Amino acid sequence: xxxxxxxxxxxxxxxxxxxxxxxxxxxxxxxxxxxxxxxxxxxxxxxxxxxxxxxxxxxxxxxxxxxxxxxxxxxxxxxxxxxxxxxxxxxxxxxxxxxxxxxxxxxxxxxxxxxxxxxxxxxxxxxxxxxxxxxxxxxxxxxxxxxxxxxxxxxxxxxxxxxxxxxxxxxxxxxxxxxxxxxxxxxxxxxxxxxxxxxxxxxxxxxxxxxxxxxxxxxxxxxxxxxxxxxxxxxxxxxxxxxxxxxxxxxxxxxxxxxxxxxxxxxxxxxxxxxxxxxxxxxxxxxxxxxxxxxxxxxxxxxxxxxxxxxxxxxxxxxxxxxxxxxxxxxxxxxxxxxxxxxxxxxxxxxxxxxxxxxxxxxxxxxxxxxxxxxxxxxxxxxxxxxxxxxxxxxxxxxxxxxxxxxxxxxxxxxxxxxxxxxxxxxxxxxxxxxxxxxxxxxxxxxxxxxxxxxxxxxxxxxxxxxxxxxxxxx
Numbered sequence: 425x426x427x428x429x430x431x432x433x434x435x436x437x438x439x440x441x442x443x444x445x446x447x448x449x450x451x452x453x454x455x456x457x458x459x460x461x462x463x464x465x466x467x468x469x470x471x472x473x474x475x476x477x478x479x480x481x482x483x484x485x486x487x488x489x490x491x492x493x494x495x496x497x498x499x500x501x502x503x504x505x506x507x508x509x510x511x512x513x514x515x516x517x518x519x520x521x522x523x524x525x526x527x528x529x530x531x532x533x534x535x536x537x538x539x540x541x542x543x544x545x546x547x548x549x550x551x552x553x554x555x556x557x558x559x560x561x562x563x564x565x566x567x568x569x570x571x572x573x574x575x576x577x578x579x580x581x582x583x584x585x586x587x588x589x590x591x592x593x594x595x596x597x598x599x600x601x602x603x604x605x606x607x608x609x610x611x612x613x614x615x616x617x618x619x620x621x622x623x624x625x626x627x628x629x630x631x632x633x634x635x636x637x638x639x640x641x642x643x644x645x646x647x648x649x650x651x652x653x654x655x656x657x658x659x660x661x662x663x664x665x666x667x668x669x670x671x672x673x674x675x676x677x678x679x680x681x682x683x684x685x686x687x688x689x690x691x692x693x694x695x696x697x698x699x700x701x702x703x704x705x706x707x708x709x710x711x712x713x714x715x716x717x718x719x720x721x722x723x724x725x726x727x728x729x730x731x732x733x734x735x736x737x738x739x740x741x742x743x744x745x746x747x748x749x750x751x752x753x754x755x756x757x758x759x760x761x762x763x764x765x766x767x768x769x770x771x772x773x774x775x776x777x778x779x780x781x782x783x784x785x786x787x788x789x790x791x792x793x794x795x796x797x798x799x800x801x802x803x804x805x806x807x808x809x810x811x812x813x814x815x816x817x818x819x820x821x822x823x824x825x826x827x828x829x830x831x832x833x834x835x836x837x838x839x840x841x842x843x844x845x846x847x848x849x850x851x852x853x854x855x856x857x858x859x860x861x862x863x864x865x866x867x868x869x870x871x872x873x874x875x876x877x878x879x880x881x882x883x884x885x886x887x888x889x890x891x892x893x894x895x896x897x898x899x
Contacts, residue, residue: 438508439464443471443492446484450499460503467500468508468541473528474517486524490531497535508593509537510571513545518557526564533566539593540566544582547575547605551585558589569593572608574600579608580654584616598641599653611638611687615655619682635688655687662692663703692742701725711746713753724752735833735844735861743856743879744872750882759881760787760813762874767801767866781808787816802828802869809877819884820877822851830865845869849876851884 439462444453459467471493472478478489500507509532518525532540561568570586572579583594596610611634617623618631638656642649651658661684676691684691701721708715715721728738738745750756763784771777780797781804796808806825813820827848832841845860845868856879860871
C-alpha cells in the first residue's frame with residue numbers, strides 16, 4: 425500500500441459498464457464517463473449482440489446499437505484504456521440471427537476492442553453448440569473470450585469447449601458465484617487447463633493454493649463452501665466404500681483422477697457402516713494412528729458399526745472419530761471430568777426467555793461450579809463449560825461454536841425421536857466437527873459440545889501442561 429492505493433503484482437483492475445446510451449455521444453454519457461474517470465487500465469463494456477434484445481430491451485435499431493458499440497470503444501481507447509467487449513446473449517443471438525451477431529463482433533474489433541467476449545448469458549448452451557459456434561466466429565480472426573453461466577450445469581464444460589475451439593480469454597468466478605445458478609467456476613477451469621491440458625497458466629506450485637483460496641473467499645462472502653465442489657471441495661477426494669478402500673491401500677490413484685495435493689486438497693477416508701476394516705485402517709493412518717494390528721482394527725470397526733447403528737455418524741465428524749480411536753487405544757487424556765450439569769429455561773409473558781446452565785466439573789485437580797447464561801440452552805451450555813475450563817486451560821477462550829445441526833433419526837416418533845447433533849468448532853486456525861446422539865436434544869448437544877472442547881484441548885499447547893502420566897497416555 426502507498427498513498428492509500430493498492431499495488432497489484434499480477435492482477436489488474438477492470439472497470440465494468442455498458443455502451444453509451446441511445447442517442448448520446450460517448451463523451452457525454454454519464455456511465456461512459458464513469459468508466460473513463462475510474463482510470464482502471466482496462467474497461468469491460470457489455471454490448472447487445474442478440475437482435476431481439478436490441479429492439480425489445482434497448483428499444484433502438486440494429487444500426488444504432490452498432491454505433492453505440494463503436495463510439496464507446498473508440499472513446500475509451502482514445503483515453504488510453506484497453507477495452508474488452510462482452511457480447512451479451514451472443515450464443516442465443518447467433519442461433520437466431522448469425523449475421524447480426526457476427527457483425528457485432530466485427531464492429532467491436534474494428535473499433536479497437538482488444539478482446540471480444542462471447543457470452544452465454546442465459547446459461548442454456550451445451551458444449552457441442554459452443555464449440556460449433558466459436559469455431560465459426562473464429563474465422564473472423566478476432567481475439568475471442570468466453571463468459572459462461574451455469575443454468576444448464578455446463579458452464580465449466582462450455583468454457584473448455586470454447587477453449588478447444590480457439591478462445592484464449594476466459595471469464596469466471598471463484599466458487600462459481602453469480603446470479604441464478606452462477607458463473608463458470610474459475611478454479612475448476614484453471615485446474616483442468618493445468619492438470620488435464622498441461623498448460624502452465626500459473627507460476628509453479630501456485631495451483632496448490634486453490635483449496636485454501638476457495639475456502640478463504642467463502643469465508644469473506646459468508647457462503648458455506650460446497651463439499652462437492654470439484655477439486656477443492658471437502659468431499660472431492662473422499663472415499664468410503666470397502667472396495668475403494670482396499671484398492672486405495674494398494675494405490676491411491678486407482679480411485680482418484682488426480683493427486684489432491686496438486687490443488688492443496690487431501691484424500692479423506694470416510695468411516696461409515698458401508699466401510700470395512702480397510703477404511704478404518706486408512707482413516708487411522710490419516711489421523712496418525714497405527715492400526716496395522718488386524719484384531720485391533722477389527723475391534724475398532726465393530727465399535728464404529730455399533731455406534732452408527734445407534735445413530736452416530738463419523739463421515740462428517742472426524743474429531744469424534746479421533747476421540748473414539750483414542751478411547752479404544754487408551755490414549756485419551758482426561759483434561760476434565762464432568763460431575764453434573766443442568767439447564768433451566770424460564771419464560772415470562774411479555775419478556776425475553778431466560779436460559780441458564782450450571783456445570784460442575786474438575787479440571788487439573790480443581791473443582792469448578794459455574795453458571796452460564798445464553799440465548800438458548802446450547803449457548804448457555806457453551807458459556808458454562810467455557811467458564812469452567814478457562815482458568816485451567818486459557819486456550820478455550822479461542823474456541824467458538826460456528827455451526828450447529830440437528831437431524832431427527834427415527835421419523836414418525838414425534839418429539840421423543842432420537843436426534844443427532846453435529847457441532848462445528850474453530851480456534852481461529854482450524855475447524856473440527858463432533859457428534860452427539862440421544863432422545864434428549866440437550867443431552868445430545870452437551871455430548872457433542874464436550875467432545876468439541878476435548879478435541880480442541882488435545883490439539884492445543886495446553887496439552888503440554890498435562891501431568892507426565894497423562895502425556896504418556898496422550899501419545
